[in-house]
Amino acid sequence: AQKVTQAQTEISVVEKEDVTLDCVYETRDTTYYLFWYKQPPSGELVFLIRRNSFDEQNEISGRYSWNFQKSTSSFNFTITASQVVDSAVYFCALSEARGNTPLVFGKGTRLSVIA
């Protein structure tokens, strides 16, 4: 069965520090998709990135970067030079390509960036 583990429940950093949010997944499929979502205090989930299992190239988008490593079943998310506005709960999610299986989320990591 598919599973997503975000071992870090809460992280607190000082503004301008770099921070990495960990995500480890389990799946029996060879084809699957990984996602990161942000949930700011307002509550609405915001899509950040989608990555398929055949594309291990790391991705950078501004201050955000993602490190996908199939060998360790991890899809970690790094925020460089963190800002107060980055404070939110971040969720990692997985969907399998076979059949009709739902999008499964980790329990989330609450990031607090302190000015």
Add this chain to the structure above:
Amino acid sequence: GAGVSQSPSNKVTEKGKDVELRCDPISGHTALYWYRQRLGQGLEFLIYFQGNSAPDKSGLPSDRFSAERTGGSVSTLTIQRTQQEDSAVYLCASSLDGLNTEAFFGQGTRLTVV
């Protein structure tokens, strides 16, 4: 519509009453998900609709919970005989073709059972 719409945004109900929560997905999206998020917790999968396939109900916590999706569009999540532990934000999401595309979330319905 422009996004996923959920109604009501807030619902306070008395223990034992039935409630219906509505979700209007993005037009043309074939996949629809319901999740529950208790205060300070992660997203708990409830049910998933994909096209004309039988829904995946594996996440429904009890037989008091049910959901339907009419005409492949609007979905209603019904909770019968509500209990205090049902208090949570109920989130609906839709995606274009199911598993592999971005899921867009609604603002959620905050349910409080008193």
